[in-house]
Amino acid sequence: MSRGARRAGAGQGAAVAVQLLVTLSFLPSVVEAQVTGVLDDCLCDIDSIDNFNTFKIFPKIKKLQERDYFRYYKVNLKRPCPFWAEDGHCSIKDCHVEPCPESKIPVGIKAGSSNKYSKVANNTKELEDCEQANKLGAINSTLSNQSKEAFIDWARYDDSQDHFCELDDERSPAAQYVDLLLNPERYTGYKGSSAWRVWNSIYEENCFKPRSVYRPLNPLAPSRGEDGESFYTWLEGLCLEKRVFYKLISGLHASINLHLCANYLLEETWGKPSWGPNMKEFKRRFDPVETKGEGPRRLKNLYFLYLIELRALSKVAPYFERSIVDLYTGNGEEDANTKTLLLNIFQDTKSFPMHFDEKSMFAGDKKGAKSLKEEFRLHFKNISRIMDCVGCDKCRLWGKLQTQGLGTALKILFSEKEIQKLPENSPSKGFQLTRQEIVALLNAFGRDTCGTS
Numbered sequence: 001m002s003r004g005a006r007r008a009g010a011g012q013g014a015a016v017a018v019q020l021l022v023t024l025s026f027l028p029s030v031v032e033a034q035v036t037g038v039l040d041d042c043l044c045d046i047d048s049i050d051n052f053n054t055f056k057i058f059p060k061i062k063k064l065q066e067r068d069y070f071r072y073y074k075v076n077l078k079r080p081c082p083f084w085a086e087d088g089h090c091s092i093k094d095c096h097v098e099p100c101p102e103s104k105i106p107v108g109i110k111a112g113s114s115n116k117y118s119k120v121a122n123n124t125k126e127l128e129d130c131e132q133a134n135k136l137g138a139i140n141s142t143l144s145n146q147s148k149e150a151f152i153d154w155a156r157y158d159d160s161q162d163h164f165c166e167l168d169d170e171r172s173p174a175a176q177y178v179d180l181l182l183n184p185e186r187y188t189g190y191k192g193s194s195a196w197r198v199w200n201s202i203y204e205e206n207c208f209k210p211r212s213v214y215r216p217l218n219p220l221a222p223s224r225g226e227d228g229e230s231f232y233t234w235l236e237g238l239c240l241e242k243r244v245f246y247k248l249i250s251g252l253h254a255s256i257n258l259h260l261c262a263n264y265l266l267e268e269t270w271g272k273p274s275w276g277p278n279m280k281e282f283k284r285r286f287d288p289v290e291t292k293g294e295g296p297r298r299l300k301n302l303y304f305l306y307l308i309e310l311r312a313l314s315k316v317a318p319y320f321e322r323s324i325v326d327l328y329t330g331n332g333e334e335d336a337n338t339k340t341l342l343l344n345i346f347q348d349t350k351s352f353p354m355h356f357d358e359k360s361m362f363a364g365d366k367k368g369a370k371s372l373k374e375e376f377r378l379h380f381k382n383i384s385r386i387m388d389c390v391g392c393d394k395c396r397l398w399g400k401l402q403t404q405g406l407g408t409a410l411k412i413l414f415s416e417k418e419i420q421k422l423p424e425n426s427p428s429k430g431f432q433l434t435r436q437e438i439v440a441l442l443n444a445f446g447r448d449t450c451g452t453s
Helices: 003-011 016-023 027-032 046-065 107-111 125-139 145-162 193-206 240-262 279-286 294-321 332-351 366-389 393-413 416-420 435-452
Strands: 072-076 175-179 264-269 272-276
Touching (some): 046 332, 046 435, 072 393, 072 435, 193 240, 193 366, 240 264, 240 294, 240 366, 240 393, 294 332, 294 416, 294 435
Antiparallel strands (some): 072 175, 264 272
16 A cells, blocks of 8 residues: 555545544554565465555545435334343444434435335335235145145245345334434444454354364454464465455454544543544454454455445446436435446446456356355355444444445356346346345445545
8 A cells, every 4th residue: 555545545535534644643653664565366466455445446436425326325223132141332422323314314215115225216105015026826726825825935035045245124213214324334342242242253154264274264353373374374375255254254353343443532521522533442352463363364355345335336336327227315416426436436446457367166067066155145145244242323223234235246246147137227037136135235335445545
């Protein structure tokens, strides 16, 4: 990462994570000496990513996140933890998420169902219901109501087979719209055993850790004195797919930590909190000396995460290039501008010359590859469910969004055939994205562009 590129990124209004990186006096030794060169498992170098992101992607993605379609995210923060008895929600006031009043939500967003994103599509729900009823009648007109309901459940189950995340039911009374711009990701003071248990469950139970490795993978676990680089030799013994999985989770964790370090609760004076970069915390999590060499590896995994999501955006472009998709909010002029901006971003992603090759994954014998892909999917889906165990509402909000964004990216990468068969002027039966997935994908990618600028 060149100093010039860092200054340019900051000068273009880069988010607080970038400001943190630029202001750290020890940064050159961390980034320029340690986080450099070609990333493992791909043919892309870090300098190329930095320059591409700083000058092409970041300025546009920042504008996109401010558009109405992408700033309102519907989420259920009250779903119970499915794995252990909850410790109770965080009582720190800064953990609170302020839901968006009904009057503030654009009419086109609150009127649409979860997988409708155009004005035309919002008017086709009744037709689809009739079509579904006709299909049921064609199968067997003597089916009982109970059997018909079971058939619909099977259809829903089939639809969920390409999902890498446990999606919130947007029809639930507990699901609320949140204005992401008014509820920024930052360090709220949430820590301790609750946070440790969440990340420990993610790393130890879901990251394909070999039985021969005894040291915890969780960076929050107490260090046992091993050198970080030598410890990670176990990763080289895994297949590509399992290495990718670990790097994505590590990169996601690094992205979250960068934003927490950049927007940290420093002090509170007369009831007013003061937020800003915490250099000491950054060093604790990423400095090569303090982390025994692990910190730079974590930052490299953030770049790897960025590459995966960048590749997904380049692959999903045909889905949004169709005339049926117009990112409907009810404001025709803004909707048209938003789609134009999004398509410009897609064009930029296509121009990147060193994309990750997802075809190198799950490329063995068909039966084994299919089994491994399903295991990969279910592990990630499990992690998305763990996000409902986070005790801080603001941390849960951003954890769910970024996990869903990455899950959507994975869904896209492994749906190439379905995307190629998309009809131009009608909804696809083979590949669909809900508005929730679209918003999560672009906002999650936006978080990572901040971290890599």
